[in-house]
Amino acid sequence: MTRHPSRDLRRDLYAATAAALLFATAALVGTAIEHRDGTLFVNWPPLLADWGPHTGPGTAAAIVVAVAVVAYGPPLAARLPWRGLMLAVWGVGMAWTFSLALVDGWHRGIARRLTTRYEYLQVIDRFQDIPATLRDFTNHILIGSPDHWPAHIAGHPPAATLTFVYLDRIGLGGGAWAGVWCIVVGATAALAILVTVRALADEKLARRAAPFLVLAPGAVWLGTSADGWFAAVAAWAVALLALAVTGHRPRWTGLASGLLFGLTVYLSYGLTLYVVIAAAVLFLGSERLRPLLFAVAGFLVVPIVFTALGFSWWEAYDLLVTRYNQGAGGTRPQAYWVWANLACQVLVVGLATAAGLRRTGVAVLRRESTAGFRLAVLVGAALLALLVADLSGMSKAETERIWLPFALWLLPSCAFLPGPRGWLAVQAVLALLVNHLLWTGW
Helix, strand or coil, X not given: CCCCHHHXXXXXXXXXXXXXXXXXXXXXXXXXXXXXXXXXXXXXXXXXXXXXXXXXXXXXXXXXXXXXXXXXXXXXXXXXCHHHHHHHHHHHHXXXXXXXXXXXXXXXXXXXXXXXXXXXXXXXXXXCCHHHHHHHHHHHCCCCCCCCCCHHHHCCCHHHHXXXXXXXXXXXXXHHHHHHHHHHHHCCHHHXXXXXXXXXXXXXXXXXXXXXXXXXXXXXXXXXXXXXHHHHHHHHHHHXXXXXXXXXCHHHHHXXXXXXXXXXXXXXXXXXXXXXXXXXXXXXXXXXXXHHHHHHHHHHHHHHHHHHCCCCHHHHHHHHHHHHHHCHHHHCCHHHHHHHXXXXXXXXXXXXXXXXXXXXXXXXXXXXXXXXXXXHHHHHHHHHHHHHXXXXXXXXXXXXXXXHHHHHHHHHHHHXXXXXXXXXXXXXXXXXXXXHHEEECC
16 A cells, blocks of 8 residues: 655644644633533643742753653664663653652642642541441541541542551651652653563654653653552553463463552543553453453452452442432533543644554554554553543542553554654643643542
């Protein structure tokens, strides 16, 4: 089939422009709705943010990292040994995330993020007797219940809070350590995604995707958000499953994958939708049955432990739905957020990903190469999971943070793009503008 590079580039630019227009429309319509009746509960629709141009200690570092990745990222990703590439992705990804966080300063950008009245560190002292607290956990989910949990504790299964309880117990207590934990571990999500792409598609596509995972605009929200920690756990669950179904020690990688999938659904209720991505991995794998059996066995461990300790996942989720409908989530208009949520993702994944998703669709329809088609299936599964989350109505606003575990899987679509330096520059400028023009928060 004859290629038309100039026509393909125009179509990529059309896709990126359409994404930008979607965000602009959501901003204009959202501002009008918020000024009229205040039902969106965000100050800078469609983002949970406030306008406030600023610079900070991380400004220079962020610019240096961005320039270095744009200039040297693609050739280095193509040449480095695989292990060296993984270390580079982790190290530079951490540098990018730390520097963006520090644009807001150490206190606001890192040390205080997880200590606000909505966050996990507010309730550490209530977990002195963990089994007793787990047995009593559901009694404090509803807003009208005595000593009801703050928003993020009530909105997640207890493994999310227990992460920070155990950090406190090993001497890493306080907001600074919690923030550093989320950045350092959250940055490994990119490694897990690269491992998955290499196992299920090919190494060349993984290498082409690497700079885009490093320079993810979503790092603005990944920094010191517990969702970065959740994203890493879920991504490694998928990566280990990908290794298992492609014959890499299927017994042990399958079992480890199942354990992490079990932990994933006890970190966040919404991450049950990772079953869609897992199904795509099984579809693409050459060896499915034996790894699946080990993965199921591993998956059961965490639910059995929590249930034995007295926590009921299903009861808690049912109560959470009730609480959600009692509070801001229930009163926010779904007619706006059902498409404005997607507009938020434009800033999370960047305009390059909009163009990459266009090419992903082409790869699925044409099935031009085995590796390209397999990558497109993986990216498509993540997109489908995100769309299901959107239609569920349980994600109205704040999806720039909440959907990070899904959105990161869309970035490998940028491996389809020619001329990566230009697109990387677009990604970097977008992230820098967001972080320097807005005070983001949750």
